[in-house]
Amino acid sequence: MSEKTGDKLGFWSIVLLAINAIIGSGIFLTPGSVVQQAGSKALVVYLIAAIFAAILAISFAAASKYVTKSGAAYAYSKAAFGKKIGFYMGVLRYFSASVAWGVMAVGVIKSTISIFGGNPNKAINVTIGFLILMAIITVINLFGQKVVKYVMNLATIGKLAALVLIIIAGVVLLITTGASSNLGQVDQLTQNGQKIVPTLTTTTFVMAIVSAFYAFTGFESVASGSEDMKNPEKNLPRAIPLAILIIAVVYIGVVAVAMILNPRALMTTKQVVAIAAIFKNEILRDVILVGALVSMFGINVASSFNAPRILEAMAREGQMSQALTKRTKNNFPIRTFFISVGLAIL
Structure with missing residues (x-):
């Protein structure tokens, strides 16, 4: 297969791909549920979740140093345990990645409809x-890997910018208004005469960690297209842990700002993008909403890059039809892409 080296993902594009694959709707839509479960211990919960994610990410990064073929978990399982286990892992990962893409696509559509005041439960909408x-994602991919790379990079920068804006705006508000921290009062907040945060138990603490960990998932798919990356054996082991570190810092910063500024709004809001509820400024809220939409769109583009390449990797290893290795002149795996789209739709 002929391929332009310039179209491959370099180190920083891999870092951005990892961030894009991990940051989706979780940090924008669900931090209120984590705070409601863990109360004032929510920052500790996110830190523990980040540590678990980092351990797993380092394991994947270590494997990517020795196995540079596309497919991520499929390629690693095949190299470690043989063709049969590799095949089972490949089929499982491919179907789960394609179905997850469909779920995320429905999620972004329903969230978008809700944000604009429509009925997200109406099937036709x-x-x-x-x-x-x-259709939009297909057009982006048809233009080739170079365009996909630019779109993913821009989407990642956009979602990071929105999250960093939340942190900066929160710090500025604290400094300029002299508002006191609400962090110590989180556990005592009430609604309709009842405490919003229940008494913390081992069970609720563990469940909060699981909920927070969801916001870190996605790193396991980053190496799915390693053959479309420059020096994956060098770049992946450095890029994946760095992405987790950046995300952990941003997540903890965002949740800290939300808990300090307005934890009640974070936990009780009916807004789709819960994190926007902590601010009263409409312009700031709108910017955060746009950031959330960019984030959800970006993770769908990342899924369109990762999922088809798992099936393509299996075809290159002779465990699927060789016809599935066909790419367009723009280096686009067209057949595995449309099979993945079909599964996502189903």
């Missing part, structure tokens, strides 16, 4: 939105 989203 979701169907039309889903098909439009898939």
Whole structure:
């Protein structure tokens, strides 16, 4: 297969791909549920979740140093345990990645409809939105890997900018208004005469960690297209842990600001993008909403890059039809892409 080296993902593009694959809707939509479960211990919960994610990410990064073929978990399982285990892992990872893509696509459509005041439970609205989203992602991919790389990089920068803005705006508000921290009062907040945060138990603490960990998932798919990366044996082991570190710092900063400024709004809001509820400024809220939409769109583009390459990797190893290795002149795995789109739709 002929391939332009300039179209491959370099180190910083891999870092951005990892961040894009991990940061989706979780940090924008669900931090309130984590705070409601863990109360004032929410920052500790996110730190523990980050440590678990880092341990797993380092394991994947170590494997990527020795196995540079595409497929991530599939390639690693095949190299370590043989063809049969590799095949089972490949099929499992491919179907789960494609179905997860479909779920995330529906999620972004429903969230978008809700944000703009529509009915997210109306099937026709979701169907039309889903098909439009898939059409846009298909066009992006048809232009080739170079365009996909730029779109993913821009989406990642956009979502990071929105999260960093939350942190900066929160710090500025604390300094300029002289507002006191609400961090110590989180556990005592009430609504309708009842405490919002229940008494913390081992069970609720563990469940909060699981909920927070969800916001860190996605790193396991980063190496799925390693053959489309420059020096994956060198760049992946450095890029994945760095991405986790950046994300952990940003997540903890965002949750800390939310808990200090307005924990009640964070836990009780009916807004789709819960994190926006901590601010009263409408412009700031709108910017955060845009950031959330960019984030959800970006993770769908990342899924369109990762999922098809798992199936393609299996075909290159002779465990699927060789016809699935066909790429366009723009280096686009067209057949595995449309099979993945079909599974996502189903």
